[in-house]
Amino acid sequence: MISLRNITKIYGGRAAVSNLSLEVSEGELCVLIGPSGCGKSTTLRMINRMVDPDQGTVLVSGSNVKSLRPEALRRSIGYVIQSIGLFPHMTVFENVAVVPRLLKWNTGRIKDRVAELLVLTGLEPAIYSRRYPRELSGGEAQRVGVARALAADPPVLLMDEPFGAVDPLTRSKLQAEFLTIQRRLKKTVLFVTHDVEEAVRLSDKIAVLRDGFLIQYDVPEAFITAPADPFVANFLGSDFSLKMLSRRLVKDYCASLSPSESVPPLPRINDKTTMKEALSRFVSSGSNRLLVESSSGAPVGQLELRSLLKPFRG
Amino acid sequence: MLKPPGIEKVGLTGVALGIWATLWLDLAMLRPNRLLTGDLLSARQLLGASYPFLLLCWLLLLGLVLCKKNNVLLNLSAGTLAGLIFIFCLRQAGQGVTLPAASSLPFARVSLARGLWVLLLSSYIVIFSCSRQLAARALLRLLMSAVVPVSLALLLFRGDLDGLSVVKEYLARRDSFLLEFNRHLVLSFTAVGAGVLAGIPLGYSVFRRLLPERQVFLFVNLAQTLPTLSLLALFMIPLTFLGRAFPLLGKLGIRGIGFAPAVIVLFLYSLLPITRNTLAGFRVVDSREVDIAGAMGMTAGQIFRRVELPLALPVIMSGIRTALTQTIGNTILAGLIGAGGLGSIIFLGLAQAAPDLILLGTLPVILLAWLADWLMQLLTTVITPEGVRHTHDFT
Ligand SMILES: Nc1ncnc2c1ncn2[C@@H]1O[C@H](COP(=O)(O)OP(=O)(O)OP(=O)(O)O)[C@@H](O)[C@H]1O
């Protein structure tokens, strides 16, 4: 869906991006991560031609972006940035409607689409449509930013630290909501972040950059079993495997109770929580077994401390 | 507002001034004709039976000012009442020629005396203090500030003020007054129109770095730092030369004195506020918003029309507003170089030592400047996008 082939961008004699090649398949979410200044944003902006590479080619849906009119290309790619960049003189409705209007959709269709997107991103249209950006909290503004990027149903989304400017709790909530949306819409996403935890939680694949070079590009599990070099291991942190537990759900690791067995008196845990939270529960309860229950409270199985040790395969 | 509004000291000062003028100052002078001085009239003499009514109005206004704080309705009432008190006194002064004392004087007229000017000042202060509290309600504030000028126009139209010496002066030279009045308008608007046509592209070119900021502002500032008169003199020489050398140009008004040099100088003056505000207006637009507008697929033209211009326009408009009010005042000087305008009436009055003639030239200039300012404020309020209205102060 997106292919970067040997792209290089030079600023003032220094390469911001060096000979970088990357393939993102359709429906995949690829996270770009790396220290500040390593060229993440520059890479992203070469895809929608906000920056033109000095060397190499960028293909989106099989066509070389150089052969497309920049405006037409950009209207087919959603873009979200950390500072959100909502237009202060436009209402939430008008902000979300920008690209549909550029594409000259008719008013009825725009209205329906905006309402649909506000609902999708968790904003009640009746309340938020007519608000101005200054009347939104940071989290609400980020949701509008995401809704705006999705407005014309672009197949590709570029997100540059989209949840970087909100508190950890809101960020976690926005991530969960975004995951739900992404599972439904299956966009091809290139997602820039500083935050390893966020990368682990959202990504199908992670690309680690340093000084404009792509150091390693793989599924997250591979970074546990085979980090490319000490820099990668160091950057992801010594607790990377712990963070990886947040990709696993309790319900996939619990052993079912036999129907005859009586319910054992154990500490309980919801089957939709992550294994990372389960670990925390093991530690706090001191028990080596937990009773797994469904959201309705019905027991569905039990979780052994051992199950945390199931190896990650890259 | 940082601290909760207490009792308005400014407003109280205004009321105190007004009461002082009402009780102890003379409001008008009844004169037998254009040349002779006459008897001074206090408020009590001028108002007769309605004097207690005026005192009552003052008490009411005092009460309003004491408890208005930042209440919208009370501020609106206080400002309106202050304006109406002045208008009422002015009307009574205009009717002064119907007093029994004037019955034996066929050419009787009334001049405004110190007290009435103090009353004007007092109502202005009260209105000012009220409009500060209405900062968030731009339209209401504009409405309130229109009370005095609109009632004044009404009084003039009805002939209620025909007894005032300045109105008599107007009636005596209506034709030449209207001519100069028109002249004044044409001079001011031509200059500011040219200023807009040149200043906005100039400011935008500096913003886009097509022109060097330093040099452009050096040039634009130069006109401001020279006194108007010397600037006028500066242009007289080359324009005289041009007019002589090319008689056709001379016929078109390109001469050392008259229309051309006046408009050129006024134009140069209006250039600074317009250019400066255009540049500032585009600079306040957040570059990240412009960036993302591009990333969403807007063309350069669409970015300009949909993002940059709407956000910059309020600031540009306030530059035009400054230029317009300032130019209407400066145009007085055009009277000095034979370009006409209300200035020529003022200078005639100065030469003849005729205060009424000076007033006849000055008052319309003040009213015009006020009207231009008011209209531009209204326009700016209306065109400022709602989402960013809070970031602009229209005063
Ligand atoms: N327009 C530009 N002009 C000159 N240098 C630039 C420009 N844009 C980026 N750079 C340089 O290119 C390098 C990479 O910048 P980039 O913004 O891609 O980094 P980043 O990985 O997104 O960093 P961060 O995580 O801090 O956002 C930096 O050294 C930066 O200074």
Ligand SMILES: [Mg+2]
């Ligand atoms: Mg960046």
